[in-house]
Amino acid sequence: MTLPLRSVAALAALSVAAMTLIGCSPETEAAPSPTVTATPTPTPTPTPTPTPTPTTGASPLRGTEVPLADITGPALAAKIDNHWDARPQWGLERTDIVYEELVEGGITRYVAVWFSDVPKEIGPIRSIRPMDPEIVGPLGGIIAFSGGKARFVQMIRDTDLHTSIHGGADDRFMYRSTAKRAPHNVVVRARELRAEYKKIDPPKQQFAYSEDAASSSAGTDGSKTKGLDIEFSYQSHRAWRWNADAGKYLRWQDGNKDRDAGGTQLRATNVVTLTVEVEYGTVPRTRLVGKGKGTVSTDGRTIRVSWSKKNRDAPIRLRDSDGAEVTLAPGNTWVELVPERGSVDIVR
Incomplete structure (x- = not known):
């Protein structure tokens, strides 16, 4: 059947209107994705580094490094x-x-x-x-x-x-x-x-010590010397001579090498002389509580010092000319308590 022109025009208008409605419909927006909050990585708890337990210490009467067990x-x-x-x-x-x-x-x-x-x-x-x-x-x-x-x-x-x-x-x-x-x-x-009597306590340190001979007080500030000549009395003479090969002072008594029972000449790392007051009598008595002058010889060098001792149980203190505490080299020490009537000569 042939539609009249009026009907055709009406249908065309309806089609255009429908297309317009479709073209003008609002767009549907996609739902936003949820924001993901990052979970912070926990900071690891640091493992404490244990403080090493000392295994060595200074020997109180020599200043040398030794096992603590000793x-x-x-x-x-x-x-x-x-x-x-x-x-x-x-x-x-x-x-x-x-x-x-x-x-x-x-x-x-x-x-x-x-x-x-x-x-x-x-x-x-x-x-x-x-x-x-x-x-x-x-x-x-x-x-x-x-x-x-x-x-x-x-x-x-x-x-x-x-x-x-x-x-x-x-x-x-x-x-x-x-x-x-x-x-x-x-x-x-x-x-x-x-x-x-092994349960008795170890001794307290008697002198101050340096790390080595070169950094000791005499090694640092002393004059280069050959040794010492010492007179206790008219019949008691001592001598100490530096021996670089041994790194020690060798000892003489009354002109002879002073030897131990095994035949080895006695020797010392440090030689300390203290000029002391002596009360003479039937039994001479050295007065050690007090103060006075002296010398310290270490590593082939000698310095003059002052010494003091406060009371019977106090250690002897050694000071240099500036008042600083004197340090000895690690090793053994001989202390010569020389009477004021005697003498100490530094051999250069």
């Missing part, structure tokens, strides 16, 4: 005979510190101290003297001797040291050697005696 037990001091008939002595080559003092007749005796290297036996030991409490008071530990006047023995018993006397409770640790004649032949079984 810094235990008491120092052992002994009154060592230096009469001509007592030489050569046993164990002096292994001492930490030796103090030489004037006694009767213009001769000397030693207060020798062992801690780092205790020999099996030491000696010969002799009787105590009135200055010895001032020497060993700061050390604590054990003091071994053969006897003495009652008042001198009481003076040493008044210290904090354990007194080990020949003929006393510790006599089982002593005997008379047949190698020498009495009274110059009392020997101490040093290791056994020290082991008996």
